Amino acid sequence: MKKLSLANLDAFFxxxxxxxxxxxxxxxxxxxxxxQRWTEGxxxxxxxxxxxxxxxxxxxxxxxxxxxxxxxxxxxxxDSRTEKEDFVIFGVRACDVRSFAILDKVFLSNPVDTYYxxxxxHGTIISxxxxxxxxxxxxxxxxxxxxxxxxxxxxxxxxDAVYFQPQSDKGQKLLEKCGxxxxxxxxxxxxxxxxxxxTYLDKLPLATxxxxxxxxxxxLEVFNSEKWAELSEACLGCGTCTFxxxxxxxxxxxxxxxxxxxKRFRCWDSCMYSDFTKMAGGQPRLTQLERFRQxxxxxxxxxxINNDGEFGCVGCGRCLKKCPIxxxxxxxxxxxxxxxx
Amino acid sequence: xxxxxxxxxxELLQNGTVNRVLGWKKGEFVYDITPAVFNNTEEIDxxxxxxxxxxxxxxxxxxxxxxxxxxxxxxxxxxxxxxxxQLLKEHRIxxxxxxxxxxxxxxKIDLDCLKKQDIQGIxxxxxxxxxFIIHTLYGDHTIAKEDALAERCLNCKSKKHVIYDELIxxxxxxxxxxxxxxxxxxxxxxxxxxxxxxxxxxxxxxxCNACRNVCPACSCENCVFDNPKSGxxxxxxxxxxxxxMFHIIRAFHVAGRCTDCGECSRVCPQNIPLHLLNRxxxxxxxxxxxxxxxxxxxxxxxxxxxxxxxxxxxxIVYKKGGNH
Amino acid sequence: MNTEALxxxxxxxxxxxxDTPDVKTFRIVGLDGKKVFEHIPGQCAMLSMPGVGEALFSxxxxxxxxxxxxxxxxxxxxxxxxxxxxxxxxxxxIRGPYGNGFPVETNLKGKDLLFIAGGIGLAPxxxxxxxxxxxxxxxxxxxxxxxxxxxxxxxxxxEIIDEWMNDEGIEVNLTIDREQEGWDGHVGFVPNYVKELxxxxxxxVLMCGPPIMIKFxxxxxxxxxxxxxxxxxxxxxxxxxxxxxxxxxxxGSKYVCKDGPVFRFDQLGELPNEY
Numbered sequence: 001m002k003k004l005s006l007a008n009l010d011a012f013f014x015x016x017x018x019x020x021x022x023x024x025x026x027x028x029x030x031x032x033x034x035x036q037r038w039t040e041g042x043x044x045x046x047x048x049x050x051x052x053x054x055x056x057x058x059x060x061x062x063x064x065x066x067x068x069x070x071x072x073x074x075x076x077x078x079d080s081r082t083e084k085e086d087f088v089i090f091g092v093r094a095c096d097v098r099s100f101a102i103l104d105k106v107f108l109s110n111p112v113d114t115y116y117x118x119x120x121x122h123g124t125i126i127s128x129x130x131x132x133x134x135x136x137x138x139x140x141x142x143x144x145x146x147x148x149x150x151x152x153x154x155x156x157x158x159x160d161a162v163y164f165q166p167q168s169d170k171g172q173k174l175l176e177k178c179g180x181x182x183x184x185x186x187x188x189x190x191x192x193x194x195x196x197x198x199t200y201l202d203k204l205p206l207a208t209x210x211x212x213x214x215x216x217x218x219x220l221e222v223f224n225s226e227k228w229a230e231l232s233e234a235c236l237g238c239g240t241c242t243f244x245x246x247x248x249x250x251x252x253x254x255x256x257x258x259x260x261x262x263k264r265f266r267c268w269d270s271c272m273y274s275d276f277t278k279m280a281g282g283q284p285r286l287t288q289l290e291r292f293r294q295x296x297x298x299x300x301x302x303x304x305i306n307n308d309g310e311f312g313c314v315g316c317g318r319c320l321k322k323c324p325i326x327x328x329x330x331x332x333x334x335x336x337x338x339x340x341x
Numbered sequence: 342x343x344x345x346x347x348x349x350x351x352e353l354l355q356n357g358t359v360n361r362v363l364g365w366k367k368g369e370f371v372y373d374i375t376p377a378v379f380n381n382t383e384e385i386d387x388x389x390x391x392x393x394x395x396x397x398x399x400x401x402x403x404x405x406x407x408x409x410x411x412x413x414x415x416x417x418x419x420x421x422x423x424x425x426x427q428l429l430k431e432h433r434i435x436x437x438x439x440x441x442x443x444x445x446x447x448x449k450i451d452l453d454c455l456k457k458q459d460i461q462g463i464x465x466x467x468x469x470x471x472x473f474i475i476h477t478l479y480g481d482h483t484i485a486k487e488d489a490l491a492e493r494c495l496n497c498k499s500k501k502h503v504i505y506d507e508l509i510x511x512x513x514x515x516x517x518x519x520x521x522x523x524x525x526x527x528x529x530x531x532x533x534x535x536x537x538x539x540x541x542x543x544x545x546x547x548x549c550n551a552c553r554n555v556c557p558a559c560s561c562e563n564c565v566f567d568n569p570k571s572g573x574x575x576x577x578x579x580x581x582x583x584x585x586m587f588h589i590i591r592a593f594h595v596a597g598r599c600t601d602c603g604e605c606s607r608v609c610p611q612n613i614p615l616h617l618l619n620r621x622x623x624x625x626x627x628x629x630x631x632x633x634x635x636x637x638x639x640x641x642x643x644x645x646x647x648x649x650x651x652x653x654x655x656x657i658v659y660k661k662g663g664n665h
Numbered sequence: 666m667n668t669e670a671l672x673x674x675x676x677x678x679x680x681x682x683x684d685t686p687d688v689k690t691f692r693i694v695g696l697d698g699k700k701v702f703e704h705i706p707g708q709c710a711m712l713s714m715p716g717v718g719e720a721l722f723s724x725x726x727x728x729x730x731x732x733x734x735x736x737x738x739x740x741x742x743x744x745x746x747x748x749x750x751x752x753x754x755x756x757x758x759i760r761g762p763y764g765n766g767f768p769v770e771t772n773l774k775g776k777d778l779l780f781i782a783g784g785i786g787l788a789p790x791x792x793x794x795x796x797x798x799x800x801x802x803x804x805x806x807x808x809x810x811x812x813x814x815x816x817x818x819x820x821x822x823x824e825i826i827d828e829w830m831n832d833e834g835i836e837v838n839l840t841i842d843r844e845q846e847g848w849d850g851h852v853g854f855v856p857n858y859v860k861e862l863x864x865x866x867x868x869x870v871l872m873c874g875p876p877i878m879i880k881f882x883x884x885x886x887x888x889x890x891x892x893x894x895x896x897x898x899x900x901x902x903x904x905x906x907x908x909x910x911x912x913x914x915x916x917g918s919k920y921v922c923k924d925g926p927v928f929r930f931d932q933l934g935e936l937p938n939e940y
Binding site for chain 1: 378567611
């Protein structure tokens with residue numbers, strides 16, 4: 001384990017930012033945390049989580065897929081991607097790091113999404129252990145340890161130092177580059193912090209939330225629950241939950257005529273939107289009930305069926321904080337589970 | 342108050358005045374309230390809640406609820422009654438199917454105000470005189486009520502219920518609020534500063550449509566931004582300025598109909614002060630056409646819907662000087 | 666598989682056949698004049714005109730055709746409107762093939778086959794029918810029951826009359842919804858015609874057509890004694906990516922674009938009824 005004096009934190013950031021783009025949670029004008037590019041003088045925020053998740057780095061809200069030039073009956077296809085620069089994300093929490101593994105299962109399974117893959121290859125993740133989880137946190141429900149996050153390098157910030165543990169070759173190399181600022185360290189301060197954090201995690205209101213009800217579940221049984229009507233009753237059909245969610249990855253592909261050519265772009269889409277499945281001839285999900293059910297069925301039932309039991313949620317709590325009507329995956333899980341009792 | 346309201350709801354359900362009750366339902370924590378329809382007295386006993394976190398304006402749900410069979414009881418805070426009235430004026434709610442009960446409101450807590458003061462891990466809240474005692478995983482905090490209330494409540498425009506079938510408690514008055522102070526500040530900016538201010542605010546937009554979907558004035562069956570045939574339906578903007586246009590176009594569309602209920606800013610996950618756009622329109626309408634409050638009544642014609650020979654000329658903008 | 670799944674290739678339209686008043690069949694080859702890719706009967710491809718949009722269509726030509734791909738497309742929306750107005754020589758974009766296709770080399774091998782189609786529903790089945798005709802010894806008897814609104818709405822009419830009906834061991838039963846001058850064949854809806862014909866219940870059924878036809882025909886087949894496990898169909902939902910990632914064409918845990926479009930009715934029965 002390596003140690004960096006807190007006094008040298010800016011020097012450490014400067015050293016990384018010298019060679020590649022460095023992003024971290026920084027408070028924005030609205031007083032909320034947002035992953036922003038670090039520049040001299042920017043201040044890392046250690047509050048619990050950003051409003052937007054870290055998925056944006058690998059799966060941006062909008063991206064250009066391909067360009068076309070149309071001349072008469074002829075079409076030219078232009079792959080306009082340019083090589084992306086390497087980047088480092090510092091301060092990714094355990095829940096968000098796990099979300100990358102979930103997104104990998106979608107985008108890196110055959111056929112591979114090369115847009116996503118290229119960004120994954122260019123990015124190095126320095127995760128940050130949590131010390132003050134919020135009441136909305138429930139990562140433990142999904143087997144995530146907030147005190148020992150995954151990522152290329154894991155880090156812990158104590159009162160006077162930052163501790164680093166490389167967890168991949170990429171992470172090892174990054175730390176080697178900053179070697180002059182780091183010293184070998186004893187891990188006991190980290191262990192003490194972990195112990196302390198665990199006492200908080202034990203006390204979280206959602207500490208006992210369990211996925212048991214949804215494990216190896218028959219999809220029709222959950223789908224046909226009568227509870228969906230009541231759960232979806234007040235849903236506004238907005239995309240807030242989807243867009244702040246680190247694991248939501250549905251997208252739309254559209255063409256845009258710039259006047260000089262056609263750009264085919266992809267952008268985030270939401271199964272909560274009424275036009276998501278609308279076709280010329282009809283619509284399989286007619287009301288908000290079906291759309292709402294789809295979102296939670298996907299995370300709690302369909303995704304696990306297709307991915308060895310892994311759930312499509314990491315317990316980051318963003319939807320709990322941001323849903324305009326405070327309806328969320330925790331309420332859905334509890335209500336559907338309660339029905340069985 | 343919660344107890345009185347629950348009793349009222351049960352009484353009206355039992356004597357057959359209403360078939361359903363539209364209210365608020367408690368959640369996992371102290372603050373995560375969800376609007377809900379209660380179908381019987383048992384459901385009310387189990388989950389009905391009314392407290393400092395019941396911020397949702399229930400009026401918009403009446404578009405859907407009032408079209409169902411039978412009568413629905415709705416609890417309306419003073420500011421919600423303006424939205425209800427405006428929707429009645431626009432013939433969006435079936436009045437015969439609604440029994441409106443006015444309820445008092447002392448302002449609602451904005452959770453972001455607490456979070457901004459580094460209060461996190463909230464597990465309980467108590468009221469003590471003019472303060473809230475907030476219990477968290479990391480200790481207790483005492484915070485003055487006014488430091489916890491939403492901006493729209495600190496600048497409350499009216500404690501008066503403009504419409505109801507029945508009122509619980511005493512009615513209040515229209516208030517002298519400071520709700521246009523921030524608009525004036527923005528007006529005082531140079532055009533470049535103002536442009537930069539809004540570009541900065543809008544740059545955070547994630548186009549989740551929460552502002553539109555919660556807005557009682559946004560009651561179109563199919564929004565132009567969702568209609569592929571409109572030519573402007575876009576989930577992703579062609580450039581960053583187009584994104585900004587979504588909010589500007591929306592503000593224009595609700596101008597003269599927006600009651601300033603403030604739901605848009607409440608629900609914005611990125612804390613964009615969207616209500617300021619609407620307030621600018623309200624302030625301009627007041628100045629150009631005389632004071633007008635949307636939703637105050639169901640009869641008067643909105644200034645933007647009528648033409649008088651005394652109406653201001655478009656050149657008013659020029660005459661008012663450079664900053665407008 | 667194309668390594669750049671979302672970047673299409675260019676296809677050149679070399680022939681356009683007017684099948685019915687609202688169906689045209691397009692023949693497409695690559696820029697090099699060769700077939701763009703190989704496929705399995707029942708698979709689909711994404712066709713697009715940049716700036717207009719992209720949509721998924723089933724490939725109607727048989728894999729045994731080594732020269733080109735064909736698509737029979739009904740005019741019913743933005744992309745198809747555009748495709749219908751284009752001329753020979755036009756370039757479009759194409760990517761694929763997508764989906765599972767019919768199990769022609771496994772479950773269907775050696776079986777007596779009953780094809781049931783309604784309207785444009787013949788499009789995905791034509792690929793299988795011609796594949797079976799070209800590999801005749803691998804399959805048992807073939808019966809084709811095909812219905813449309815009118816004689817003019819029967820897709821591939823010339824091919825049916827000139828080729829299929831002349832093949833030995835293929836029984837073709839055509840029907841149209843209403844009486845029509847110049848038609849001396851059967852008149853009536855497909856579900857009823859199937860019951861009238863009373864096919865041998867040992868046959869394996871491949872059925873495509875409008876949802877209402879599928880619903881009633883399936884009920885009829887069950888009355889005759891067919892099991893869900895004997896009946897295959899294809900599904901169609903809104904799609905964008907074609908590769909099981911954009912998240913909109915799922916029926917429960919299955920993606921129509923990747924796990925479908927071919928499903929057996931017993932498989933559909935295990936999934937939510939949301940299509």
